[in-house]
Structure formats: C-alpha cells, structure tokens
Amino acid sequence: MALLEVRAVRKVFGGIVALRDVDMTVSEGEIHGLIGPNGAGKTTLFNVLSGNYLPASGQILFAGRDLAASRAHERVKYGIARTFQNIRLFKSMSVADNIKTGFHGMTRTGWLTAIFMPVRAFKEERLVTAEAAKLLERLNLTWAADEPAVNLSYGDQRRVEIARALAARPRLLLLDEPAAGLNETEVGVLEHLIRGIRGAGITIVLVEHDMRLLMSVADRVTVLAHGQRIAQGIPEEIRLNTRVINEYLGGVPA
C-alpha cells in the first residue's frame, strides 16, 4: 500500500523550475532512496513534503490524506518527520531538550492551560522528559543528555537530529543526507540505525550521496535530475539504467 504519493508536484523559484511535475510513490514499510546530482531538487522535494514550501501545483497524498492545506507542524502530527542536510539542532540547548522539542506536537496542553493550570503542564513535562530519556537510551546517547548539542561530534549531532525526528513518532521519516561528513565507522552506526528504524515499522525516504550505503539499504530508488524524475526502481535496475549512469553515477557503476 502506498503511504506517500507525490503526484505531478511542481515548484518554481522565480523563473527556475526546481521540480517539474515530479511523481513518486513510497510504500508503507520500505526504505526509499532519492538520488540525483546536486541541484536536482531532492531537498526541494523534502521541503515541499514537510510543508516548508508550498508547491505551485500537484498533489501530495499521505496515508490517503491530501496535504495541500496542512501546515508544517500539522504534517509532523500526521506522521511526517525530517532531518536536515545542514544540521539544525538548537545548539545551545541540551541534547535532552532538543529531543523534547520533537515531542511538542504530541503534547495536548495548550499554552493558556499551561499558564493558568501549571500543574498539568509540569505533569506533561515530566512525561515528555521520561520519553526523551527512553529515546536517548535506545540510541546510546544517554551520556550526552545534559550536554549542549553543539559540544557533540558531528556524527552524534546527526543521531540527535534523527532522535528528535523520531520523538514525533513518525510513520514516515525523511532523512536528508544523514551520512554527509561522517567517517566510515559512523556510517556503519548510521546504517545499523536506519535498518533499526525501518525494523520498528517506520517508512523512510533517504536522500544520500553515499551510494554504497544507499544501494545497500534502499528497497527502491527514485532518481531526480534537473527537477525531473528520470527513473524509479529497485537498486539493481537503477545501477544499470543508462540515463542514470549518464546523469548521475558518471559511467562508473557503483
């Protein structure tokens, strides 16, 4: 069953067409790779999916729901969470607090209630703190809970970003170049983490330039170039697709 259906999505910046009627179908439970040369529109597509940009035309269906009218924070509530190509943690906040922001969409107390009935807010806060601690433990980041996020290594910061996205209990996780800047060991840890997340039943769309990682974890791959989808299929097909080789893989089959 398709969890996410992108239908003829177009995004224009000034006169430049960043996404040219892109289609993409992501099935429930799969790891879906999204590749293409720089400027192909991968991050733009993520921004459209997460509600950061509004598309000029086209449709996005998520679990049967049309997302056209929903705002960014609502999409998180419906089950779409993401990470960023350039890490965007709340740097001077502790790692635990960073993760707690991911839970914010789940909390039910409105701010008026929080001001006038602080006891309820404190109670909910305790619950969120406990959930964040569990998540940190699962990612072996408990030791870093009280550290300001900025003090962590690059690889650990990436994992905190993933943990923050997981805090929203997503059905679909959008990972934007999670391996960028990581060393080989860290990539290994990341690969294990990605498989673990999928094992927990979360569907993943993965943008990644590390072809070894992507081809090994992805069930299916969509290829974008110049804002257009030029191929979609299982990794083996993509690797042999001449158009993809010419546009992106550069004639060296990975």
Add this chain to the structure above:
Amino acid sequence: MLIIQTLIYGLAQGSLYALLAAGFALICGILKMITFAHGEVFMVGAFVALGVIVGLGLPPAVGMAAAMAAAMALGVFIERVAFRPFRGGSSMSPALITIGFSIALQALVLLLAGADTKPFPYGGGEFKLTVGSVSVSGIELTVILASFILVALLQLFIRKTSWGLALRAASMHFDAARLMGVNTNMTVALAFGLASMLAGAGGLLFGAYYGAFYPQMGVVMAFKALAAATLGGITSVSGAVAGGIMLGVIESLSVLFISSGYKDIIAFSILILVLLFKPSGLLGRFEEEKV
C-alpha cells in the same frame, strides 16, 4: 545610609523596567522584531486594574489579575493583527501598525477615562519597614517583591514547561522548530501573551508606586525599558531583566551624586557606550546562524 536608600529606590524603579524589558526580550527573541505598543499594553493593564479596584471596589490582588488578563488579551490581539499577517516579510509594517496601536490606545483611554491624572486609592504610606536610617515603604516592597516573583515564575515557565521549551526552540531556530512540529503561530502568541501579562502587572505597580494613572504613562517607560533590555542583552530574558535593574539603579545613583536633571543623559550615554563596545548587550550573545 543614603546610598542604600538610593539603591532601594533604584531597585523599585528598575523592577518596573525589568517587567517591560523581559517582555521585549520575549518578543524580540522569537520574532527579531520590536513592538511599539508595549507601553500602551502596560497602560491599559493599569487602567483596567484601576477600574476593578476603584470602580468595582475589589481588592488590589483582583485588580492585578484583571490587569494581567486584559493585557494578555490585548497583546495577543496586537500580535494577531500587526505581526502574524506579515510573518516572513518586512518588519516595517508591524512596526508602523504597532505605532498606530500606541497612538490609538492612548486616545481611546483619554476618551474613556479623561485626561486628568488619577491617584491610587491605597496610599501605601501607612506601612514602613525601617532599619536604622533606611526605610522601605509598603509600596516599594510590593513593587520589588511582585516583580521578582513574576520574573521568577516566567523563568520557571520557560525552563520547566513544554511550551517554554517551544519558545526557546523557536527563538533559536524558527523554521527548524516549525518543521519539528512546534506550532509556531501559537508560540509567537504565547510570547506576546507572557510579555503582555508582565506589562499589565507592571502598569498597575507603576500607577500604585507613583500614585498616578494617565494615558501617556507607558510612553517613556517603554522606551527606557527597551533601552534597558538592549543594555542587558535583548536576546535573553535574564539579560533584559538585569538591564532593567541596572538602568533603575544607575538612574537613582546619578540623581544622588549628580543631579536629577542629568539622570537620563547619563543612563543613555552608558547605553550608547555599551552598544558601541558590546553590541549584543552586557549579558547577551548572538548565536551564529550557519553551521
């Protein structure tokens, strides 16, 4: 002992600045914009309290609650009308609309309540805490304690609740917070709500302290509080509060050692010097945006 007495005056005046300055820090922290109607939120809060206390004959504590509630509603309304429609756009439109609010609210209160300065029915002169030659009046004590408690509650809210966390997150990285599921429109409204509650409370405390309620009572206070917030560091609530206290104390010391005529000149000269040498304020710091 005169110096201690002077410090107490400065502390009382500084607490009033601090209540407004904290609000500027909350709003500027999340939106990187300034409201010019904050002094009028302060003034409206004061008049609502006066109406409740004098008009309805209810106790001052009820007046305080009413001031805070009315100011909060007004602040959230101003955000909705003057800021939200321009999110992500020019900061000129909100600035101009809040100037409009400032003028209109003064005129409205002038029409409704009249131009005469209204006294506060509780003198506060009966109670005096005297230690040696230093004496603190009941109203001074009330102003200082009430401000201290309100700022402490604000800090508790910011540090210990999930909405406080949302506020900190959105102040650090507005878009990232939004994409992580934080309802940023609600969070901005919250910032205005909290800032305005403090302003409303400050309005009543000011009116009670000086025994004077008048439509322009917020004008100079708001400008000085904005200066104080900048002095301490407008990017952080604690910096702004510290700035408010400092400005109050500097003013009262310059009255003592130089002359009351010079107090504004001295206070603002210090402000200019601080901004020249440490643009983020004494306690503030600017975060770098890009990785």
